Amino acid sequence: MSTDHIDPELRQALDQFCALDRVLVASDYDGCIAPIQPTPDQAFPNPDSLAALSRCAERPGTLAALVSGRARDNLAAMSGAGDPLVLVGSHGAEFDTGFDQPLTAEQAALLEQIIAEFRSIAAQFPGTDVEVKPASTTLHVRNAAPEDAEAALELAHAGPAGRPGVHITAGKAVIELAVIETSKGLALDRLRESFGAQAVLYLGDDVTDEKAFAHLRRTDDGGTDVGIKVGDGHTAAQFRVPGTDDVTTVLAYVAAQRR
Numbered sequence: 001m002s003t004d005h006i007d008p009e010l011r012q013a014l015d016q017f018c019a020l021d022r023v024l025v026a027s028d029y030d031g032c033i034a035p036i037q038p039t040p041d042q043a044f045p046n047p048d049s050l051a052a053l054s055r056c057a058e059r060p061g062t063l064a065a066l067v068s069g070r071a072r073d074n075l076a077a078m079s080g081a082g083d084p085l086v087l088v089g090s091h092g093a094e095f096d097t098g099f100d101q102p103l104t105a106e107q108a109a110l111l112e113q114i115i116a117e118f119r120s121i122a123a124q125f126p127g128t129d130v131e132v133k134p135a136s137t138t139l140h141v142r143n144a145a146p147e148d149a150e151a152a153l154e155l156a157h158a159g160p161a162g163r164p165g166v167h168i169t170a171g172k173a174v175i176e177l178a179v180i181e182t183s184k185g186l187a188l189d190r191l192r193e194s195f196g197a198q199a200v201l202y203l204g205d206d207v208t209d210e211k212a213f214a215h216l217r218r219t220d221d222g223g224t225d226v227g228i229k230v231g232d233g234h235t236a237a238q239f240r241v242p243g244t245d246d247v248t249t250v251l252a253y254v255a256a257q258r259r
């Protein structure tokens with residue numbers, strides 16, 4: 001999608017957004033800035049998208065952020081991004097200051113337990129793998145045979161996912177269990193308020209991004225948020241683009257308009 005091919009309604013919304021004094025430009029990482037890959041450690045950013053988001057961050061009155069389900073350290077390492085981009089990890093719960101609350105002893109014990117249960121499930125199904133994060137764990141099934149993937153997810157739902165205190169996030173070829181509540185929507189609220197943004201632009205491709213889209217709104221000081229779903233699937237976002245190349249186009253357009 002060249003800049004000329006941005007859908008006219010989306011372009012109009014972006015033009016209105018870009019004309020505001022203070023804005024927040026935020027994107028999900030996997031499936032938006034980085035194309036989906038067989039394993040998490042292969043998902044490097046599209047350099048053009050990352051460069052465009054970084055240019056946004058350098059524009060006056062513009063805060064730019066990556067808001068990811070990954071652990072923040074891992075997001076920083078894989079993306080190579082840092083100042084002036086803001087990095088938020090753990091589905092919106094992990095800022096540069098860490099988590100708002102440290103895990104309680106009970107939560108830490110619960111996390112150990114569900115990690116062990118995920119590892120025991122992964123040991124039974126070739127091609128499945130377990131990712132460990134500070135407050136959650138992810139069972140990856142992308143590289144398993146379809147029947148193994150289904151069986152592994154069923155076991156996860158029937159076992160660790162049902163434990164009291166566990167929060168489930170569905171995702172692309174994963175099930176993720178957290179011992180704290182997370183929300184990319186609350187993360188956007190926090191960034192919006194701290195920066196005094198009149199409007200927020202958010203791009204996301206996965207189920208976890210729906211919490212972000214649900215927090216987008218028309219604001220009192222004249223701004224209208226812009227939500228863009230990347231790819232297929234149900235969404236609350238007003239706009240949709242087909243894939244990660246379109247993320248580059250949108251971010252490059254915003255960076256150019258904000259100059």
Ligand SMILES: O=P(O)(O)OC[C@H]1O[C@H](O[C@H]2O[C@H](CO)[C@@H](O)[C@H](O)[C@H]2O)[C@H](O)[C@@H](O)[C@@H]1O
Pocket residue numbers: 028029030031035036037038039040041043067068069070071131138140142171172173174176206208
């Ligand atoms: O919020 P995001 O930045 O989109 O992170 C969501 C999850 O992304 C990663 O998993 C996904 O991407 C992998 C690499 O492309 C892919 O192999 C996997 O199937 C996808 O679900 C990451 O590993 C998770 O921790 C994130 O929660």
